[in-house]
Amino acid sequence: xxxxxxxxxxxxxxxxxxxxxxxxxxxxxxxxxxxxxxxxxxxxxxxxxxxxxxxxxxxxxxxxxxxxxxxxxxxxxxxxxxxxxxxxxxxxxxxxxxxxxxxxxxxxxxxxxxxxxxxxxxxxxxxxxxxxxxxxxxxxxxxxxxxxxxxxxxxxxxxxxxxxxxxxxxxxxxxxxxxxxxxxxxxxxxxxxxxxxxxxxxxxxxxxxxxxxxxxxxxxxxxxxxxxxxxxxxxxxxxxxxxxxxxxxxxxxxxxxxxxxxxxxxxxxxxxxxxxxxxxxxxxxxxxxxxx
Amino acid sequence: xxxxxxxxxxxxxxxxxxxxxxxxxxxxxxxxxxxxxxxxxxxxxxxxxxxxxxxxxxxxxxxxxxxxxxxxxxxxxxxxxxxxxxxxxxxxxxxxxxxxxxxxxxxxxxxxxxxxxxxxxxxxxxxxxxxxxxxxxxxxxxxxxxxxxxxxxxxxxxxxxxxxxxxxxxxxxxxxxxxxxxxxxxxxxxxxxxxxxxxxxxxxxxxxxxxxxxxxxxxxxx
Numbered sequence: 001x002x003x004x005x006x007x008x009x010x011x012x013x014x015x016x017x018x019x020x021x022x023x024x025x026x027x028x029x030x031x032x033x034x035x036x037x038x039x040x041x042x043x044x045x046x047x048x049x050x051x052x053x054x055x056x057x058x059x060x061x062x063x064x065x066x067x068x069x070x071x072x073x074x075x076x077x078x079x080x081x082x083x084x085x086x087x088x089x090x091x092x093x094x095x096x097x098x099x100x101x102x103x104x105x106x107x108x109x110x111x112x113x114x115x116x117x118x119x120x121x122x123x124x125x126x127x128x129x130x131x132x133x134x135x136x137x138x139x140x141x142x143x144x145x146x147x148x149x150x151x152x153x154x155x156x157x158x159x160x161x162x163x164x165x166x167x168x169x170x171x172x173x174x175x176x177x178x179x180x181x182x183x184x185x186x187x188x189x190x191x192x193x194x195x196x197x198x199x200x201x202x203x204x205x206x207x208x209x210x211x212x213x214x215x216x217x218x219x220x221x222x223x224x225x226x227x228x229x230x231x232x233x234x235x236x237x238x239x240x241x242x243x244x245x246x247x248x249x250x251x252x253x254x255x256x257x258x259x260x261x262x263x264x265x266x267x268x269x270x271x272x273x274x275x276x277x278x279x280x281x282x283x284x285x286x287x288x289x290x291x292x
Numbered sequence: 293x294x295x296x297x298x299x300x301x302x303x304x305x306x307x308x309x310x311x312x313x314x315x316x317x318x319x320x321x322x323x324x325x326x327x328x329x330x331x332x333x334x335x336x337x338x339x340x341x342x343x344x345x346x347x348x349x350x351x352x353x354x355x356x357x358x359x360x361x362x363x364x365x366x367x368x369x370x371x372x373x374x375x376x377x378x379x380x381x382x383x384x385x386x387x388x389x390x391x392x393x394x395x396x397x398x399x400x401x402x403x404x405x406x407x408x409x410x411x412x413x414x415x416x417x418x419x420x421x422x423x424x425x426x427x428x429x430x431x432x433x434x435x436x437x438x439x440x441x442x443x444x445x446x447x448x449x450x451x452x453x454x455x456x457x458x459x460x461x462x463x464x465x466x467x468x469x470x471x472x473x474x475x476x477x478x479x480x481x482x483x484x485x486x487x488x489x490x491x492x493x494x495x496x497x498x499x500x501x502x503x504x505x506x507x508x509x510x511x512x513x514x
Contacts, residue, residue, distance in 0.1 A: 080413065
């Protein structure tokens with residue numbers, strides 16, 4: 001278990017957080033812009049130094065202000081994927097991936113990783129020849145090839161278009177699960193939290209507001225739901241009794257009929273991120289007929 | 293008049309100066325970009341002085357320091373048993389100081405232009421600052437490094453004031469091309485001076501054109 005307890009003050013802004021990152025799980029650091037998410041990631045990585053506190057990977061102290069310990073970034077077992085692809089433009093995909101590898105590594109293992117990220121055949125390409133999604137895949141594999149104890153992802157999909165983002169989310173989920181790597185993931189996208197995270201730490205103005213499973217955090221309580229769809233409200237048609245809420249989930253639209261009072265209670269407006277939940281007993285399945 | 297000797301001396305001086313400035317200027321430029329020392333601006337100002345200072349002023353103070361009674365001059369005399377002023381080595385020292393900003397400033401600008409994220413990415417991949425500098429910062433700064441070297445070379449080729457002050461006009465030792473042209477003009481040998489000046493002009497232009505052409509191809513392949 002990684003333990004993070006740190007405090008850092010800039011001119012008018014203070015981060016003061018205390019949370020844990022379970023091993024082998026994906027923890028999302030969720031919050032709006034300016035909440036301090038990226039700064040926390042940079043401090044954990046060692047690229048910035050906290051004013052006080054402690055960061056530990058469970059076995060070794062990475063930072064401890066009282067003991068004056070500060071492991072430099074080079075000595076922390078991390079993989080860092082930044083918001084924008086940070087590939088070295090003068091190196092090929094293969095050389096980028098192998099950049100951080102010290103000593104001999106099995107060629108098969110590296111080939112497997114390249115293949116896992118769907119990059120086979122691109123080894124001799126330069127970053128400028130790749131799409132945004134491919135670049136981020138290379139960055140991810142480059143970070144993972146060192147087998148880091150902690151993978152830090154700073155909104156890695158924010159610069160991508162919707163289709164590339166969706167594809168990469170799926171790939172990331174698959175890769176992280178297969179390699180069983182402990183991950184701290186910064187995002188302000190609730191859909192991504194639901195898709196990827198086992199645990200959420202909600203940040204606001206540099207403080208931890210809540211932490212728990214995505215269901216605990218965003219639905220207020222643990223529901224016995226079996227089906228959950230995360231999406232964005234794109235339309236609300238309402239009369240005094242009922243309201244039809246149109247929700248976009250990936251490339252599909254869903255319409256949910258709810259009490260008009262519920263809309264008022266939730267203060268729901270177009271643009272909100274929402275979760276539609278349904279109990280398994282309420283779900284009816286129809287078989288799609290292909291021949292009539 | 294044989295113009296080959298002064299031209300060859302100018303070439304030798306430019307080459308040695310450029311190599312030395314490359315070796316000294318790269319760590320200097322790096323330090324100026326990445327050091328967080330508060331009084332860095334003083335060092336930057338000192339390095340940039342030759343840009344605004346009349347060459348005779350720089351030459352005069354250099355002569356005081358490297359002359360027979362100067363601190364460096366005396367020290368040099370004790371160790372090598374010869375004077376530093378009015379020698380080729382003295383010219384090299386003067387040229388290095390005079391062309392320092394022409395090397396350091398382009399190096400510094402190109403190091404500063406390397407995306408900070410790439411440097412941090414390299415560190416986060418476990419690579420040291422030295423390794424990052426050699427594998428990432430240097431290759432990505434090659435445009436600025438080539439520019440700095442070309443400017444140093446060209447600037448030293450055309451150097452006159454400092455050379456005359458600290459080197460004088462000793463044939464085969466300190467008589468560089470620009471001083472030779474000045475000599476010919478003083479002797480009213482305009483024809484010879486014209487030929488010498490034209491050779492220097494064409495040579496300088498050719499060097500610059502070739503290097504900028506190569507540099508442009510480098511950038512394209514990046």
